[in-house]
Amino acid sequence: MTSCLFCGADRTSDQCLACGLTSAAAEVMLRRRLVWRTAWFLVGAVVFVPVCQAFPPVELDSILIFVGVLFFVVLGLGLWMVNRARLRQEIEVLKRVYFGFLPVPWILAGLLFINGKLDTTPPQRETTSVIGKFSMPGVLRTQRLVVASWREGRRIERVPVSRDDYDRFQVGNPVVVEIQQGVAGIPWIYGVYRP
């Protein structure tokens, strides 16, 4: 063990010369910092949900899968790090990767918010038809209309819609999907209408 668990400085004795903490005290401080930063990460993930509902990207499912995987990777890394710290093993690289991942939900939420909020591009309207629908229970509680795709090389699109729109449209109904291009170039669904 060469680096201080808390400040990461090289050390030769049990007490770190840079921050003055012994390895046991550094472990306690590390855990405390981990708890706060992880809470910050979780708040970011919670903020991400309403932003996704306000300005749902066309590729919402891929983004949700990415965020879901990230969520478990980050929590797994955190637990691994706590375990290694307890065994007084080196955690410097792990710590950098872990702390590097923590702002990602905030960055993504901010990006999607700006992408939709500042969007003044004229909407693109696509007339298509509903070929299926599904509702996901749980924390996210999102509804999708499965429609025939307007994009080349794709068969279907899963359009995120509000509960009202979900109830209003039935399989076989024609539907107009209004798509905005997004300030950051992430196309998002403005709304769905009856033709």
Ligand SMILES: [Zn+2]
């Ligand atoms: Zn230190």
